[in-house]
Amino acid sequence: MDVTIDKKLKDLWKLQQIDSRLDNLRAVLGELPMEVADLEDDIAGLQTRVSHITTEIGELNQEISNKRIAIKDFERLIEKYDDQLNNIKNSREYDAINKEKEIAGLEIMSAEKRMREYGKQIELKEETLTNTQNALDSRNKDLEFKKAELTEIEKENAEEIDKIMLERNTADGKIDPRLHRAYHRIRGNVRNGIAVASIMRGSCGGCFSKIPPQRHSDIRAHYRIIDCESCGRILVDQAITGIAAVDEEKVEKTTRRKMRLTTK
Ligand SMILES: [Zn+2]
Numbered sequence: 001m002d003v004t005i006d007k008k009l010k011d012l013w014k015l016q017q018i019d020s021r022l023d024n025l026r027a028v029l030g031e032l033p034m035e036v037a038d039l040e041d042d043i044a045g046l047q048t049r050v051s052h053i054t055t056e057i058g059e060l061n062q063e064i065s066n067k068r069i070a071i072k073d074f075e076r077l078i079e080k081y082d083d084q085l086n087n088i089k090n091s092r093e094y095d096a097i098n099k100e101k102e103i104a105g106l107e108i109m110s111a112e113k114r115m116r117e118y119g120k121q122i123e124l125k126e127e128t129l130t131n132t133q134n135a136l137d138s139r140n141k142d143l144e145f146k147k148a149e150l151t152e153i154e155k156e157n158a159e160e161i162d163k164i165m166l167e168r169n170t171a172d173g174k175i176d177p178r179l180h181r182a183y184h185r186i187r188g189n190v191r192n193g194i195a196v197a198s199i200m201r202g203s204c205g206g207c208f209s210k211i212p213p214q215r216h217s218d219i220r221a222h223y224r225i226i227d228c229e230s231c232g233r234i235l236v237d238q239a240i241t242g243i244a245a246v247d248e249e250k251v252e253k254t255t256r257r258k259m260r261l262t263t264k
Pocket residue numbers: 204205206207208209228229230231232233
């Protein structure tokens with residue numbers, strides 16, 4: 001065992017652990033603002049809907065009062081025809097006025113029919129309006145809650161991130177420049193941000209490929225830094241990670257879940 005290599009591996013693993021914690025905190029922070037933005041979109045859509053329906057109801061009410069005015073006009077016309085019929089000169093004139101009176105009566109009936117139709121349309125629209133308004137109220141409550149949650153988590157996370165960043169600076173300073181470059185290059189290339197992977201049940205903890213037995217014992221020997229042949233991640237064994245074999249499965253599950261999340 002090379003003491004220098006042993007120390008280098010431990011320092012790298014430490015930095016990886018810190019960076020993974022930071023990655024997780026930032027991932028949590030990344031999802032909530034999206035949820036808030038989705039809710040805000042929903043609310044804007046519902047508000048537009050409410051305002052459209054309200055306008056439509058207003059227009060229908062306007063139509064109804066127009067019809068009411070028209071009916072009044074026809075009623076006045078009918079009164080006028082009745083007066084004329086009382087002072088009629090001949091039967092031709094009588095027929096003509098009666099015809100006009102009949103037309104006015106039909107106009108009134110048709111206007112009343114339209115008013116009933118508009119009334120029914122208004123009822124339906126008011127029902128939709130109530131439902132939309134209820135949905136809007138409930139989304140607004142959700143938003144209020146989510147925003148409060150976001151502010152709280154942002155505050156907590158910011159404090160936590162500041163604390164971890166101090167730890168990170170110390171851990172980062174211990175890595176030699178060549179390894180430092182390699183570490184960041186690998187981290188930039190992989191999806192789950194894991195540049196230093198632990199061996200899990202004989203496989204790479206980053207990509208889960210099997211590690212050949214000879215390579216496995218080389219890794220355990222700590223005499224040089226060895227990467228995974230499949231993914232290029234730096235591999236470390238249990239002596240470095242301190243993860244007991246029984247915990248490996250748990251770690252593997254978490255890593256696999258994280259990979260699925262980040263691949264989406
Ligand atoms: Zn690998």
